[in-house]
Structure formats: structure tokens, C-alpha cells
Amino acid sequence: MKRFDRLILCTISIGIVVIALFTAYGFKLAGDSGDKAYRIEVNRITREVSDGREPGELKLDGYTYVRNAAWLEWEAEPEAVRGFFDGTGVQNNAEYTVKPIYRGVEPAGYLRLEYSSGASRSPLLLLTVILLGTALAAICGLLIYIRKQIIRPFHTIEELPYALSKGNLTQDMKESKSRFFGKFVWGLNLLRETLDRQKQTNLRLEKDRQTLIASLSHELKTPVAAIKLYSSALAEGLYDNEDKRRASASLIGQKAGQIEQMISSIIAASVSSLQETEVHVAEFYLKDWIRRVTDHYKERLELLRIRFDVAIPDDKLLLGDPDKLLEVMDNLLENAIKYGDGTLIRISFREEDYRQLILIENTGAPVPASELPHIFASFWRGSNSAGKQGNGLGLFICRQLMRKMDGDIYGEASAEGMRFVLVLRY
DSSP states (O other): HHHHHHHHHHHHHHHHHHHHHHHHHHHHHHHHHHHHHHHHHHHHHHHHHHHHHHHHGOOOOGGGGGEEEEEETTTTTHHHHHHHHHHTGGGOOOEEEEEEEEEEEEEEEEEEEEEGGGGGHHHHHHHHHHHHHHHHHHHHHHHHHHIIIIHHHHHTTTTHHHHHHHHHOOOOOOOOTTTTTTHHHHHHHHHHHHHHHHHHHHHHHHHHHHHHHHHHHHHHHHHHHHHHHHHHHHHHHHHOOOHHHHHHHHHHHHHHHHHHHHHHHHOOOHHHHHHGGGOOOOEEHHHHHHHHHHHHHHEEEETOEEEEOOOOOOEEEEEOOHHHHHHHHHHHHHHHHHOOSSSEEEEEEEETTTTTEEEEEEEEEEOOTTTTTGGGSOOOOOOOGSSSOOOOOOOHHHHHHHTTOOOEEEEEOSSSSSEEEEEEEE
């Protein structure tokens, strides 16, 4: 890299020196040749007039430097002579020379010749210098382009394999837009990020699984103790009527169902990973999807006597996994039923920053402001969850699924209770 930088500096230096020498030599050569050439033409015309040719008969078209000729008689007034020598009547402030003309030994008059010296060639010389400078700039631009697009990516790449071999997965590589190595550098960086994510995911999942199993194992004690209590009462005939026996059997069934759910959670934590969940992003119509949600929950919420208000959305085409999105909505609506006051659940729609927002609101006491930053953490349960079943994974799963769809979810307290917002792409 440093050697290539020295090559660029040497090229620029040599180019500047060459252009400077060429310019100096060109101007000197043009000045010398022009000065000699115009003097030759002046002397030739002066000789012709001295030999008897009238100034008005001069043919200046064949001359390169002399452009115009003017004549003044020898006996002219002093004022006229002074103006003649001062350049009165000279076109465009051209250069000129005044020659006295003698015919024989008698003075005949003054001949003023206007001419252009070698300086007239300076525009051509200047154009040549500009072309040379442009060529030098093009060469330097090419070298800088090679440095940026080829040399620097190689310099960046050579450090990454060594870092990966040492287990350093945090060393980031700046992405390059190089048409030659941009994708290659991006791919290596993506590989590093993938390895780092896998490492962090494995550590986190191991911790989560251990925590989940410990948590559920502890929660199993309560329903197991209840089942033992009711089954012992039934076995010993402590209930004196059929209604009590049926109620006890029903409670045993409920506790068994709780245990079954906990066991399912333990199995899921043991054999699967949220990070391995596949999300198939595709286009779907918002109206068709919200109809599935309404059909699934409308009858149930009527039985629970919870008012269910669903706004009518525009029929937009969104990007996401409609099945996984339905799983997210199930989690949110179940939370609204569980933690709301049972009065109202509302679904509405809004657009913001070229994204579709789906708002799910329920009446009741919201999560305290101090707890809002933690509601999407795994195994976290708020202060309003006391006495309610759950393991603190629902909202965590929702966020994971939404981000896999390149969307997001956030929660906030509203005037009536709690509000969750889903963010989806068009």
C-alpha cells in the first residue's frame, strides 16, 4: 500500500516537472522563432517600398506576421508625425514598428507596419500544456482508482482471516462499493457477522434454555401439589356429593392441562431455537389477512363479552410472512385478554414513513413506564402478571418474528390502557 502511494507521488512529481520544462521550452522557442520571422517580413516590405513600390500596392496576404501597413509623407505636420509614431489608427492595439523610407538619398516618408509576434502561438502552446495536464490527471486518477478499488480491498481482506483464526469476531470491515471486490468484502463481513451471531446465539440460547427449564420446573410444583391434593380427597372419599367430586375432577384436568403446556414449553426449548425459525417473506393483502384475525377471535371475544373493534383497512399489498404475523397477533390478543380489564380490544391502522402500522389496543391498567423498556426481554414478566400463567416469552417471540420480516414492534401506554404497534413494509 505504501509503495503504491509512493508510485502515485512519483508519477505526479515527474509529470509536473515534464510539463513545466515543456512549457518553458515551448514559450522560449515560440518567442525566438516568432521574433525572427516577423523581423524578416518587416525588412522585406521595407526594402520593397524603398525600391519604389507604393505603400498602397503592397500585397500583405502572403505574409504571416505583418497584417497592415500605413504611410506618412516626410513633410507631414509635426502633430501628424507624433500621432503616427504613437500608434494612432493602429487596429486592436496591435504591435507595430515605424521605418523611415529613403529613395536614393532623399527621405520619402515613414512606413508603419502592424504585426503579430510569436506570442500569437501561445494559445496553441497553452492548449498543448492543458492536454498534457489532463493526461497526467487521467493517469493519476487511474492509479488512485486502482488503489481504492483493488489495492485497499486486498489490504483489508488480508487481516480478516487472521483475526477469525484467533476468534476475534468483532473486528468489522468497512463495506466497499468496488465493482471488483465489493461483493467479496461484503461476503466476508457477512460471514464474520454470521459467525458472531451464531456464537452469541448459542451462548444466549443455552442460558435461556437453562433458565426456562429451571423456571418451568419450579412452576410445575404448584399444579402437581393441587393434583395430589384433589386426587387424595377423591381417593379417600372426602366429598359427600357428586357435584364436589366433579368439580375436583375438573380442577385436576385443568392442572393437568397446565402441566401439559409447561412440558410442551420445556420440549420446545430443548429441541428448537427461535433463531432457527424460518420466515417466508412474501406479498399479501392486508384486508385478507385482517379478515383471518377477525374470524378467529370475533366469536370468542363475544363469549367473553369483550368489545372487539376492528377498523376497515385499505386493501394494501404488504411484505411479510402472513402466518408468522398471525402468530404475533395471537400473542398480542391473548395478552390483551389476559391483562386487560375485559372491556375493549381495538385494532386500527395508520401509515408513517412509508410503513404500514397496525395498532392493537386494550383497556385496563398499562404496564408501568419504568417497566416498558423490558417488556420484550426473554423470561421477563411485569408487575401486572402476578397470579397469571405465563413464562415471559410471548413478546420476545413477537419481536424476533417481526424483525425477521424486516419489521418491528413496540409497546406504549395509551389513554385507555396499553397499545402495541406492528410495523410492516410495503
